[in-house]
Amino acid sequence: MTVKQISVFVENKAGKLAELTEYLHENDIDMRALSIAEAQDFGIVRMIVDDAYKTSCTLKEAGYVASITPVLAVEMPDEPGSLFHILKLLGDGGVNLEYMYAFLTRKADTAYMVLRVENNEKAIEILSRKGIHTISQEALENL
Numbered sequence: 001m002t003v004k005q006i007s008v009f010v011e012n013k014a015g016k017l018a019e020l021t022e023y024l025h026e027n028d029i030d031m032r033a034l035s036i037a038e039a040q041d042f043g044i045v046r047m048i049v050d051d052a053y054k055t056s057c058t059l060k061e062a063g064y065v066a067s068i069t070p071v072l073a074v075e076m077p078d079e080p081g082s083l084f085h086i087l088k089l090l091g092d093g094g095v096n097l098e099y100m101y102a103f104l105t106r107k108a109d110t111a112y113m114v115l116r117v118e119n120n121e122k123a124i125e126i127l128s129r130k131g132i133h134t135i136s137q138e139a140l141e142n143l
Helices: 016-026 052-061 082-092 120-129 137-141
Strands: 003-011 031-038 042-049 065-077 097-103 110-117
Touching (some): 003 016, 003 052, 003 110, 016 042, 031 097, 031 110, 052 065, 065 120, 082 097, 082 110, 082 120, 110 120
Antiparallel strands (some): 003 042, 003 065, 065 110
């Protein structure tokens, strides 16, 4: 199972990120996770939202360059060593991690990581064999 990550190119200038988040607010879009990678002239805002399709359409209508990428949202115990365990399994299984970031939910004692890997299916298979759950887009919308 994967979730849909929205990636948006945003000019690297004062106030541009505020404009993006204001636009999301005005369109009642709920961000669940956010990561920003910056370069000199622009940044890539990666986000997990409650409704990826609506968000993508809304952003494109406003002139933003946006894309959708399937990524893994991995559920793990909120305790020391949980992330190490998952990364070790993926590394031992030959799955390369491109980037990751965390997000919070209201579910106590549980943490979530967004993982962008080179092979989602292989990563899901490795994690599933060890009882580690990835969540679907539908499940994410209900967290």
